[in-house]
Amino acid sequence: MASTSPRSRTTGPRPASPGASARITAPSRNDSLLRRFTEVIGGPLGRHTEPGTTPTGFWSIDRVLIALTIVGVLLAVGVKNACRVGGWTGLNAYQWACYSDFPALYYARGLADNPLAPFLAGSDFEYPVLMSAVASFTAALVTPGDYNRSLAFFDVNVLFIGLLWAAVVLLTARTAGRRPWDAAMVALAPGMILASTINWDLWAVAALAGAMYAFGRDRTLLAGVLIGLGTATKLYPVLFLGAVLVLALRTGRWRALGRTTAGAVGAWLAVNLPVMAFNFEAWSVFWTFTQEREAGWSSLWHAWNTVASSLGGQGLSAETINSAGFWLFFLACAGIAVLGLAAPRRPRVAQLAFLIVASFVLFNKVYSPQFVVWLIPLAVLALPGWRDFLIWQFFEVLHFFAIWAYLYSMDAQLEAANALAPSAYVLAVAGHMLSLLYLMGRVVHGMLDAGADPVRRPGAGNVVQDDPAGGPFAGAADRLTLATLRGTLRRRAS
Numbered sequence: 001m002a003s004t005s006p007r008s009r010t011t012g013p014r015p016a017s018p019g020a021s022a023r024i025t026a027p028s029r030n031d032s033l034l035r036r037f038t039e040v041i042g043g044p045l046g047r048h049t050e051p052g053t054t055p056t057g058f059w060s061i062d063r064v065l066i067a068l069t070i071v072g073v074l075l076a077v078g079v080k081n082a083c084r085v086g087g088w089t090g091l092n093a094y095q096w097a098c099y100s101d102f103p104a105l106y107y108a109r110g111l112a113d114n115p116l117a118p119f120l121a122g123s124d125f126e127y128p129v130l131m132s133a134v135a136s137f138t139a140a141l142v143t144p145g146d147y148n149r150s151l152a153f154f155d156v157n158v159l160f161i162g163l164l165w166a167a168v169v170l171l172t173a174r175t176a177g178r179r180p181w182d183a184a185m186v187a188l189a190p191g192m193i194l195a196s197t198i199n200w201d202l203w204a205v206a207a208l209a210g211a212m213y214a215f216g217r218d219r220t221l222l223a224g225v226l227i228g229l230g231t232a233t234k235l236y237p238v239l240f241l242g243a244v245l246v247l248a249l250r251t252g253r254w255r256a257l258g259r260t261t262a263g264a265v266g267a268w269l270a271v272n273l274p275v276m277a278f279n280f281e282a283w284s285v286f287w288t289f290t291q292e293r294e295a296g297w298s299s300l301w302h303a304w305n306t307v308a309s310s311l312g313g314q315g316l317s318a319e320t321i322n323s324a325g326f327w328l329f330f331l332a333c334a335g336i337a338v339l340g341l342a343a344p345r346r347p348r349v350a351q352l353a354f355l356i357v358a359s360f361v362l363f364n365k366v367y368s369p370q371f372v373v374w375l376i377p378l379a380v381l382a383l384p385g386w387r388d389f390l391i392w393q394f395f396e397v398l399h400f401f402a403i404w405a406y407l408y409s410m411d412a413q414l415e416a417a418n419a420l421a422p423s424a425y426v427l428a429v430a431g432h433m434l435s436l437l438y439l440m441g442r443v444v445h446g447m448l449d450a451g452a453d454p455v456r457r458p459g460a461g462n463v464v465q466d467d468p469a470g471g472p473f474a475g476a477a478d479r480l481t482l483a484t485l486r487g488t489l490r491r492r493a494s
Contacts, residue, residue, distance in 0.1 A: 061180050062170060068187035069169050073162040075193045080158075084151060094408035097401055101199045102157050103150035106139065112149060115139035119275065123282040126289040129275050130233040131200050134160075158197050164206045165196060171209040172377050175216050175350075177468025179455065182384035190393045191372035194400045198370040204234035209377050211240060215349065216469035220256050223471075224263020231264065232271040236357055236374055238264065242333060243352035246340035247470075252479035256472035294318050296366030298403055301325070303429040306422050318365070325363045332359035342482040343447045348455060348467040350381035351443050358440050362433060369403055372396050375436070381469065382443045384454050395435035402428030 077084075083098035093099035109125045110117035117139075118125035118132035125132055138160065142152045165187075173183035186192065196202055207230030215223035230237030241261055248257040275283045295301035295316070301324075305315030316324070336355045340347050357378055361371050379389065402425055409419035446453030456465045466474055478484070 061173065065169050065173055065180075065183055065187055066166055068184055069162075069166045072187050072189070072193055073158075073165060076161075076197050077158060079194055080154075080197055084154070087148075088150070091408055091412055094404045094411060097194075097404040099404060100154060100197055102154040102197075105135070106142075106150045106153045109135075111135060111139040111153070112142075119279060119282055121279060121281065123279075123285055125282070126286055127200070128232055128234065128286050129272050129283065130229060131203065134200050134203055134233070154197075157200070161196055161202050164202045165192065167206050168202070168209045168377055171206075171213045172380060175209070175213045175381060175469045176384070177216075177455075178465075179384055179468075182380050185380045185384070185386065185389050186377050189376045189389075191376055191396045191400075194397065195370040195372050199368070201234055201370050201373050204230045204237055205373055205377060207233060208237040208240060211237065212349070212353070212381070212469055215244075215260065215471045218471045218474075220259040220472060221263045224260040224265075225267040226263075227260065228264040228267025228269075229271065232268050234374075236360060239356045239360055240353050242336075242356045243349050246337050246352055247346065247349065247473045247476075249337070249480055250341055250346055250478055251473055251476035253472055253476055290365075291322065292318060293365070295321055296368060297407075298369060298399065298429050298432070299365060299367040300362065300429075300433065301365055302367075303426045306426055310422055321365050325365050328363040329360055332356075332363065338482070339444065339447065341480065341485075345450055345456070346467070346470075346473065346476065346478065347447045348382070348453075349469045349471070349473070350378060350467075351383075351447050351453075354378040354382035354443055355440055358436055362436065367429075369400055379439060383439060383446060385442075388439060388442050392435045392439045395431040399428045399432035 080098045080100060082096035083092055083100070083103075086092050086096075088098075088100065088103040093104075105125075106112050110120075110123075114120065115136045117123060118127070118136055125135070127135070138156050139153060141156050142149050169183045169187045172186050173180035176182050207226050211223040211226035211230065214220075214226060227237050227240055241257070241264065244257050244260055248254050272283065295305055295318070301316060301321045308315045333356060336352060336359065339355075340352055354375070357374060361367055361375065379392070383389070402420065405420040406422075406425040406428075408414075446456075450456040455468070470476075
């Protein structure tokens with residue numbers, strides 16, 4: 001009898017090597033929603049127009065993505081144009097949904113009088129060190145004169161936001177490996193168009209995008225440095241280390257975690273220690289403000305308190321929210337870690353990072369409208385599909401306009417018949433949270449079933465693709481999973 005080789009007995013998809021299937025994925029073929037829209041121009045690309053790894057001609061992938069980003073930036077400016085023309089005074093910002101922190105903080109936090117105001121004694125600038133530095137730097141570019149300086153401050157910051165937006169798009173395209181066209185979702189995301197110019201969050205988004213690109217190229221120390229700088233701008237980039245920890249547990253490759261963590265801690269200390277030594281009071285404003293503030297607009301906790309108030313009940317205090325939010329986030333992270341060890345195949349870095357950051361946003365005391373820009377690049381890498389992405393963005397758009405309508409109704413003291421009811425505001429908050437939970441569920445489904453993950457979906461030869469952003473974990477064998485742990489416990493028990 002002839003022996004049967006192991007390969008001939010294999011019926012399931014085989015994992016690919018890290019460099020396998022380098023050809024660029026054509027979105028008109030791969031994405032079911034886009035495939036339908038291509039019918040008006042003759043359908044998806046045929047086999048004779050197979051995109052290669054090195055596109056030629058002027059309209060390369062990068063240039064097309066930059067052009068799309070320019071469209072996105074122009075739309076973002078257009079959304080704020082009612083305030084650019086009529087000013088941010090009075091209720092204009094709420095009435096026309098064109099609010100931005102830039103003109104509001106320019107005078108309110110003393111930047112108009114002294115660009116170094118965030119670092120001076122008595123500062124009440126409630127942001128981390130690098131975000132304070134960005135505010136000071138851009139304020140210094142607005143020279144004194146007889147013109148609308150708050151508008152100039154807004155425009156200067158929007159110019160940098162446009163550059164950062166383009167950088168995030170290109171870094172996302174690079175991190176996506178053979179799926180660079182997925183970055184078009186970042187370039188044209190409604191959430192980016194509406195919320196990117198509210199605050200300085202895109203600086204932290206760009207830092208994390210750079211960190212993920214560096215990590216995917218196995219440059220773990222550089223990735224850590226960028227995470228540290230991002231965390232010194234906005235806290236959430238440090239959550240990326242949670243994804244690295246889960247993968248280190250699963251693969252036993254601890255060096256990647258050590259180098260990334262060391263780079264992050266070193267960069268964060270290098271930025272923060274001088275300010276702590278120079279003016280500890282100004283440095284600590286962010287931490288005390290975060291601890292003591294009440295529930296922020298659009299958060300789970302503010303919606304809870306709104307409902308409680310409407311029913312004549314007592315809302316939750318800041319202390320209670322701090323504790324409840326921490327433990328809910330802790331339990332979510334524990335669940336993500338278990339999921340990461342239980343998945344049949346090693347999860348992708350972006351999948352874990354997205355789930356962790358999304359959990360943080362859901363349970364955080366503050367869920368500002370601009371936090372959506374944190375999630376967009378991660379969502380594109382974790383679940384690159386236009387249908388799911390647009391479902392989520394649809395509810396984010398509804399929420400965006402609902403929050404400003406609600407604030408306008410409150411401040412303008414409109415009659416009930418003309419105002420947005422608290423119940424409508426709460427429904428809008430529930431909508432944008434439930435849509436995020438839907439997206440998280442789809443990511444979990446992709447982790448448990450490689451066939452449901454567009455990135456790892458088996459291609460030619462029934463080969464399961466590896467994680468293009470896996471870096472030091474690419475191609476790693478499993479050392480610890482729930483299955484192996486259960487087997488070990490059974491052997492010890494017997």
